[in-house]
Amino acid sequence: MSATTVHPPLVPRRTAAALGVLSVAAALGAGHLVAGLVSPVSSPFLAVGNSAIALAPQWLVDVAKSAFGTADKPVLLAGMALVLVGAAVGVGLLSRGRPQPGVRALVGLGLLGFAAVALSPAFTPVDLLAPAAAAGAGVLALRRLHALALPGTPRAGSGVDRRTMLVGTSALVGFGALAAGGLGQLLGSRLAGSREEVTARLARVALAERAPAIPAGAAFPELGTPTFLTPNADFYRIDTALRIPTQTAADWSLRVHGMVDRELTLTFDDLLARPLRERTVTMICVSNEVGDDYISTADFVGVDLREVLLEAGVAPGADQVLSTSSDGLWTAGTPLEVLLEPDRGALLAVGMNGEALPPEHGFPVRMVVPGLYGYVSATKWVTDLEVTTFDRKQAYWLQRGWGRLGPVKTQSRIDVPRSAGSAPAGAVTVAGIAWSQPVGISRVEVRLDDGPWADAELATEVGGDTWRMWRAVVDAAPGSHVVTVRATDANGVTQTEERAPVLPDGATGHHSVVFTAL
Template structure:
C-alpha cells in the first residue's frame, strides 16, 4: 500500500514498481502520480510480532547460559510482583490460587503481543518508530534486570541480546516487506525472500526460547544424585510410620502424607531457581560469634533427621487448601545456629533465597526452642526436594506460617534484629511473628453438594501446631455441638483428621466445625482476613439432603 504525495514527483518506472508491489501485496491499483511506499498492515503487524518474539527468545537463550533469572521477560514479571500493591497480590492468590504465576505470565504475553502489533503498525513507512519502541522495551528489560536483588553485571547480556536481535529482525524484515524494495542479491523476489526469512525467524525464536528454557532448568541429574545419596545414608532420626487410622481418605479427607506433586506451592518466583547441589552454599553471618559457610556436602555429613510436618500458608482462607503434610529430611537448624553463636540482642534470623526475591524473618527464640524441630531440609518423602519446593535446600519451622519461616532455595541466614531489617512480607503489611492458628476444615460433604437424607457423614481436618488437636466438634444448622471422632494422632506438628455423623432431613442444611487444641483452647469464631497474620473463624458448608 502507499499514500499520495501530490507535490513530489517521481519517475514513471519507480512509481510503476511501487504500484506493482502494492497490487501484488493487497490487490490495490491506483493512478496516483507519486506514492510513498507503506508496508501492508497485516505484514507490518506480523513483522512487529516476529521482532518482539525474536527479542524475547534471544534474551531467554542468553539468560539460560549466564543466569536464568536475567531473562528480560521474567525480570519484568518479577519486578511487577515486587511493586504490586498488597490488595492486588491477595486478589491474584485468592482468585487464581496456585495458577497466579501462569496468569501473570499469560497477561504479560498478551500485553507484549499488543505492543508488538503496535510496533509493526507504527513502522509501515519507516523502521525508525519500531526501532525506538524496541529500544524502549530494551531499556525496560535492562532496568528490571539491574534492579533484581541478585543482580550481577553479566546479567545485562540477556537484555542487550534481546534488544539487539529485536531491532535487527525488525529492520531486516521491514526492508524486505517495503513495496519497491529491489531484488535480493540472490535474485529471489521480494515476497519469497520475506516469507522465507519470516519463517526462519519464527522457527529460530521457538528454538532459541526452548533451548533457553532447557538450559535454565538443568537440575534433573543433580536431583537424581541427591536422591540416591539420601537413600544410601543412615538417618539419625526417622519419622514414625503413619498408623492406619491416621486418615479417612475413603470418606473424602486427604491422605495423611501429601504426594510431592500435590504439595501446595506459594512463592514469588516466576522461574524456579536452578542452583545445583554441588554449587550450593549457605552463609550464616551477622550477629554471631563466628561466621559459617556450609556446602551441601557439609549438610549431608551432619546427622540427618526425618520429621513429619504439616505446612500452612498464611494466605489460607477459612476452609481453603493451602495446607499439606510431608516427611521432611534435613539437619537441625538450632544446632547450626548454636554453633555459630547468637550475639545478645539478636531477635531475628533473616533468610534469603538464591534469587534474592524472597526474604523471611524468623524469631530467634522460636528457632532456638529445643523441641521446635526447625530444619534445613534437603528431602521430601524420601527423595530430594522438588525444584519448586526449594531444591537443593529450604527452611522448615513447624508452628510458623511459611511467610516468616519457610524460605526455599535458601542461601543466606543473617542473624539480626527486626528493627534493623524488614523481610519481604513484613514490608507489605504482614505480621512480624506468624504463629499458626488453630483451625479446622470440612472436606465432606462438599459445598453446594447433595447427599442422601438421613445419616450423613461429615469429615475433615484440623490443626494447631505445634501442640496438636484434642477435640473437634460439629453442628448441624442451629443444633447442639457434637463431638467428632478423631483419627489416630501422629504428632503436634501435623494435621489431624476427624469424622462425625449427623441426622439430616430432606432439604438444605449448614454444617459447621470447630477445633480445640491440646491446651484446651477452642478456636475463635470471630472472622478475620488472612492479613496480617492468618485467617480465623469457623468453617461452614451448605449442602442438600435429598
Template structure:
C-alpha cells in the first residue's frame, strides 16, 4: 500500500509540470467515465447528483487499496506478485493517459514515472521487510524506511498539487474585472418570481447554478492563455484571444439552461444573466459555407459537443460565446474564460464550457461525446414543470394549501400551468410576469384538501399550444417527459 501511495504521488508530481489530467489516478478516472455505459452514467447522476465524481474517485481508492493489500499478502515469500500488480497498474495508467484527447506524448512521463517509482519503492520495502523479520534494529530500520516513503509521498503529492495551482485560473479571473455590456438585458420585474411563496429566485446565484459535466478536475485556464479557433467549412479560419473578444461590444441576455439528465421535477435547471458576444457574429465573420450542418465545439479537456449550425446562426435565437454570468466573469467551474450558451437546447449540445475550438462541419463527419453514446442529435428542450412546495412527503395543515413551482419551455415560452389534487379536475394557477421566452416562469395556486394523504400534479402548456404529456419517459435519448407529482399528508 505504501508503494501504491508512492507511485500515485510521483505521477501526480510529474503531472504538476505538464497537466493535472496527466496524473494517472485522474486519467484512469476520466477513462472510466468515458467507458461507463450511458444507463450507468444516468443512474449515477440521478442517484448522487453533483457528488457522482467524488463517489467514483472514492470507489477507485477503495479498490486500489484492497488490491494493493492482497498483492502485499501474496508477496510475503517473493516480490514478484506485487511487482506484477504494480506493473499492471502502471500500464493501465499509461493507456489512460495515452487515450486522453487533451494530452500530448510528453504526458506519458507521468504514468511512466509512477510505474517506476511504484516498482522501486515496493522492491526497496520488500527487501527491508525481509531483513526486519529478526533483529529489533532491522525492524526499526524498516519502520523508518516506511515512514520515509510516507513522508516523501506526501511531499511529492503536495508538490504536484502546488505546481498545478501555479496555472491558477481564479487569479486570472479576478484580474479580468467587471464585464460591462453595451446592450444590457431588460431589468427583471419584481414579480418575476414567487420566492416568498416557495419558488426559487428568478436569477440563480452562481454558487447554486446547477453543474453537470464529465470533468473530474475543473480545468484551470487563464484568460491570458486562452484562445478560440474557428475553422472547418468556413471561408476564413479565425482565431480569437480573450482580450479581442472582451473588447467587442458585449451583450447581456437572461437565459434559463436545462440539463438533459434532469428527471421530471428535477433540480438541473437554472437561470442567469449571461454576458458575451453573439455566436452568429463570429460565424458570419468566418463565412459559413453551404452544406454546413453542425458546429462541433471542443473543450480544453477534450469534451465535445455538436450544435445545429442553423440554430447558432439564427439571430432570433441569441446564441452566445459567454464570458460572464450574473454580473461577474464566468466562475471557473462554469467555464471560465469562455463557454457556449445556446438558448432552447439541452446543455449537452449547447453549453460547452472552457471552449477552445469550433469546427463548422456536418453531422456525418464528426460525432460529439454524447452523440457517440446514443443521445439525440438536435435536443430541443421539452416543455416541463416542477412543484417546489409542498415538498414530497411533507405534512401540512388540512384546508387551503399553497402550491408553487416553476415551468419552462425555452424559446417557445410558457402560456399557462395547471394543478390538480389526486385525480380531480385541473385548476389554473397564477403565473409570474414573463421575462422572455427563453426563461422559466414561476406559478402558484391555492387548493383545498381534506385530512389524509394526497397527491398534487402539475402540467404546463407552452405558447405553441402543446400541453406537457403525462407519458413517462427517461432522460435518454433526448430528455425526460411526464408530469411531476408530489405526495403529502394533510392533518
C-alpha cells in the first residue's frame, strides 16, 4: 500500500490574483492619502514616475513627445498602472500557499517607492511617511485576505462563513483604497480658495504698466487663425510634473541667492507690494516642430525680474540664473545678460489673462521671458533663483543635450487650408501666424507650388514679443497644390529654408501644406 502524498492547501489562482491586486491597491491608496497630508510629490506612485522622467534617456523622451505630444504624462501613468497590475497579480500568485513570498515582493515594491521618494530633488525626511504607509497597508491587506482565502481556514467566531468574510473584507479593502486615494488627491489639490483670493487681489491692484489693448485687426479667427489671446484652458502645457505642485500663495516664497551682493527672500505679499506690470507675450516650446502648435499668447501680470536681480546685486562673472520649481524636478538656466536687458520685459508672473495663474501654468508664480524658448526660461512654480555660471551649474535640459541659450527662431505657420484638406478652385484664402521675438515680424510671403513668392497681408502689429497673423489669396486651379510660407523679421532677416530638428535649440524650415482645389 503506497503512502498518500498530502498537498498543502492553495488559494485558487483567480482569487490569489485578485488578492494581489487588492493589496497593491491598498498600498497605493494609503500612500496617496498620506502624501496628500504631508507632501503631494511624496506619493510613491508619482515619485517612481518622476524618477522615470528624470532618468529617461533623451532619445526616449523625444520618442514619447513625438508619439504622444502633451498626452505623454497620462500615457506614462497609464503604462505604470498596467505594470503595477501585472506586478500585483504576480504578488498574489506567489502567495497561493503562504503569504511570505508575496510579502517579500510587496516589500521590494515598497523599497522602490522609498528610493524614488528619497531621491526626489525636493526630498525632506517627512516624505518617507507616504511610502512607509503604502508598504504597511499593502502587507496588512495581503496577510488578512490570504488568511481568509486559504482553504481550510476556520469559520469566524461570529458564525459568518469564510467565503462571506472574504468577499466582505475584499470589498472593504477595495473601497477603502479608492476612498484613500481620492481623499489624498483632494488634500493635495487645495488651491481653489488660494487662487480665487489672488484673482480678487489682482483685480484691486493699480498696475504700474498695462498692456496695450489688442486691436480689432490683430487676428483673423474667422479665417481659421487662433484668437490673438489664447484662453487659459487652451494654452499649451509642457513640463516634467506628473502631479501639479500644490503650494498656496500664502506658503510661497522665493529665494534669490548665489553670486549676489545680498540674498533676498520674497513672499507672495512682497511681490504684490511691488509695481505690477502687464505684458502680452507669446510663449513657444523648443519642441515645436515646423508647423506645430506648441505656441500660445497671453496677458501676463507680474514683477519685473530685472528689478529684482538689480536689487540683489549681481556679482561680476555671473552669466546664468538657475531657476528651480517648488518640486525640484524642473530647473532652467537663463542667460543673465538677457534678463538684465532693460527692454526685455522678463517677469515673475502672478497673473494670466485677467486671473491668477492656473495651477498647470505655474500658480502661484512662474517666470516669463520674451524671446527665449521655455526650456531655458519659463520655470513654473518657481521658488529658487540662483545667480551662477553655466560652467558651475547645468540645468535639467542642458544635461540632456539641449542648447545653452535658447533664443526663439523666426518661424511661420499655415493654419488654413488644413493639411490634406480641400477648397473650392479659384481664389483660395491662406492664413496663419508668424513670430520672431523680441523684434517682431515685418513681412510674410506665400508661394503656390513652384511659383513666385507673393506678399501676404499682415494683421495689425501688437508688439515684437507676440505672434503676428497674416492672410493671402492664391489662385489655385483644380487639382493638388502645395502652399508654402516664410517670414522676415523686423531686422530684415528672412527665416531659413533649411530643415533642422528641434534638438538642440529649436526647429527651422519653411512650413508647407498640401491641399486639393475642387
